Amino acid sequence: MFLKNHWYVAGYDHEITQRPLGRIILGQPVVFYRLQDGTPVALEDRCAHRHLPLSMGKLIGDSLQCHYHGLRYDRNGVCVRVPGQDLIPRSARVKSYPVVERYRWLWIWMGDPAVADPDKIPDYHWFADPNWGAKGEYLHVEANWQLIVDNLLDLTHLAFVHETTIGNAALVDQAMVKVQRSHDSVTVTRWIIDAPAPPTFVKAGRFTANVDRWQVIDFAPPAFLRLDVGATPTGTGAPQGKRVDGIEMWNLNAITPETESTSHYFWGQAHNWDVENPSTTDMLIEQIRTAFLEDVAVFEAQQRNLELIPNPPQTDINADSGVIAARRILDRLHQEEKAAAKMVAAE
Amino acid sequence: MKFHVELVWKHGDEREVSSIFLTPDGRIILQGRAVPREQREALSLPLEGDMVSVDRDLIQAIKDML
Numbered sequence: 001m002f003l004k005n006h007w008y009v010a011g012y013d014h015e016i017t018q019r020p021l022g023r024i025i026l027g028q029p030v031v032f033y034r035l036q037d038g039t040p041v042a043l044e045d046r047c048a049h050r051h052l053p054l055s056m057g058k059l060i061g062d063s064l065q066c067h068y069h070g071l072r073y074d075r076n077g078v079c080v081r082v083p084g085q086d087l088i089p090r091s092a093r094v095k096s097y098p099v100v101e102r103y104r105w106l107w108i109w110m111g112d113p114a115v116a117d118p119d120k121i122p123d124y125h126w127f128a129d130p131n132w133g134a135k136g137e138y139l140h141v142e143a144n145w146q147l148i149v150d151n152l153l154d155l156t157h158l159a160f161v162h163e164t165t166i167g168n169a170a171l172v173d174q175a176m177v178k179v180q181r182s183h184d185s186v187t188v189t190r191w192i193i194d195a196p197a198p199p200t201f202v203k204a205g206r207f208t209a210n211v212d213r214w215q216v217i218d219f220a221p222p223a224f225l226r227l228d229v230g231a232t233p234t235g236t237g238a239p240q241g242k243r244v245d246g247i248e249m250w251n252l253n254a255i256t257p258e259t260e261s262t263s264h265y266f267w268g269q270a271h272n273w274d275v276e277n278p279s280t281t282d283m284l285i286e287q288i289r290t291a292f293l294e295d296v297a298v299f300e301a302q303q304r305n306l307e308l309i310p311n312p313p314q315t316d317i318n319a320d321s322g323v324i325a326a327r328r329i330l331d332r333l334h335q336e337e338k339a340a341a342k343m344v345a346a347e
Numbered sequence: 348m349k350f351h352v353e354l355v356w357k358h359g360d361e362r363e364v365s366s367i368f369l370t371p372d373g374r375i376i377l378q379g380r381a382v383p384r385e386q387r388e389a390l391s392l393p394l395e396g397d398m399v400s401v402d403r404d405l406i407q408a409i410k411d412m413l
Contacts, residue, residue, distance in 0.1 A: 179412070180356075182357040182358070187357075319352065321369065324412070325354075325412055
């Protein structure tokens with residue numbers, strides 16, 4: 001089941017061109033393309049006539065022509081031409097979806113268009129901010145989206161899944177983790193005070209002594225996770241909010257359900273040093289991609305087990321507190337959406 | 348130092364209520380203020396044992412986070 005009345009990332013802006021792109025979002029086939037003036041459009045990817053994906057067709061001017069029998073649709077999904085007849089049946093139309101281009105992503109609203117408010121798009125300004133070096137990536141994951149959300153809210157798996165890349169045992173044995181829950185967000189924070197900087201931090205921040213490090217994970221429903229990571233020289237006030245002479249990175253994640261068992265995983269990395277040097281960005285992306293592929297192997301193995309044994313009982317441990325808090329928010333939002341749909345149906 | 352988790356319920360952007368601590372030995376420890384003898388007498392509360400006064404919002408945190 002999916003939360004529909006939310007914005008989701010549908011793709012990178014450069015993916016949307018005048019060549020139609022088909023993508024499944026929340027279990028629905030959607031076709032994306034651009035009008036001649038560059039405006040992005042999203043329509044149901046199914047001809048109203050014989051159901052061929054419209055993404056197999058082509059644009060004629062600003063109309064999307066079906067590859068099968070040549071029916072043409074406008075940007076609103078209304079059929080504007082049927083070859084061989086003047087009368088266009090009123091039923092010849094497909095759904096259109098609100099879309100917004102922001103932060104180099106194309107965002108789509110799959111729910112009630114009347115409540116699609118672009119102000120509710122979460123902040124990912126780092127991708128478009130000249131004060132940051134940033135780059136985005138995409139992974140197709142053969143697993144339910146919530147498994148990815150769980151993973152990103154959990155710091156302790158780093159010691160095991162990423163044992164040979166970015167993890168260490170101290171993350172589990174000696175960590176103090178703070179989980180802050182508000183009505184619609186969860187923040188998981190961990191500080192490491194007065195400790196040696198890891199080699200990658202020394203290289204990037206040119207630290208010569210111990211540092212104060214932070215890892216702050218921010219979750220916003222349904223599946224937006226922004227990880228604020230960095231270090232400053234010890235005692236310069238970072239825990240009090242004063243970040244000077246240090247380095248900061250944001251690991252930016254937006255997960256869009258494709259189906260119940262597959263996900264579009266949009267992620268990227270931003271850094272505040274050497275911002276105009278693409279090789280620094282590429283080096284960070286490369287390191288993180290290696291770690292993320294270790295995670296993907298975990299998600300996909302979990303998914304295979306969950307398909308063999310649906311809804312098995314599971315055990316929670318202290319380290320799951322952030323995950324549990326996020327799931328509670330999602331459960332509440334599901335209930336609210338269900339109740340709202342019931343009311344609409346009753347009317 | 349051992350692994351522990353601090354749970355905090357946050358109201359809006361500013362107000363944080365007192366915390367719940369999950370400790371590695373399996374205990375759940377609540378943050379609050381001890382209730383002194385004179386208050387217990389004034390409020391007709393039992394005088395024996397330790398008592399702690401907690402923020403009302405901590406109950407919300409317990410309901411939503413445990």
